[in-house]
Amino acid sequence: MAYWLMKSEPDTFSIDDLKARPGSREHWDGVRNYQARNMMRDQMKKGDQVFFYHSACAEPGIAGIATVVKESYPDHTAQDPESKYFDPKASVDNPRWFMVDVKYKRKLKRLIPLKQLKENPALSEMILVKKGSRLSIMPVSESEWQAILEME
């Protein structure tokens, strides 16, 4: 089992929104970055654990935990001209973009702010805290996962 971190803008889709979905599960559509896509498509497995990160908001940080419940399949929003994620280069034969399904597990006891993640020496190598990193999906090592849980 692997650990991941996935970013979402809470104004669009927050941890509470995930919890409120039918079955508390949702497909993770809209990823339009190749690095993030490749990890989702090739490496994310059912049962993997995910930190749900709130980005581009007043208080960026880790809000909760989700579980991967369905492995990668084509992101249909890429083929929908009405979608803001529409990609004219995507097709049924060449979907180009993929997504997984995740299920709400729990919220952390408190939101762990990015600021505090940056201050934790155990997390100094985390992609999230590296300058200029914009990856919306990234692997988290087991030691980083544990270190973050200890900050709860």
Place this chain on the structure above:
DNA sequence: GCCAACGTTGGC
């Protein structure tokens, strides 16, 4: 295959 121009992310 280079690289300038453009678009996006996301913290602040």
Place this chain on the structure above:
DNA sequence: GCCAACGTTGGC
């Protein structure tokens, strides 16, 4: 809303 840092696009 600003803007630094990246990623992507497309002309050549």
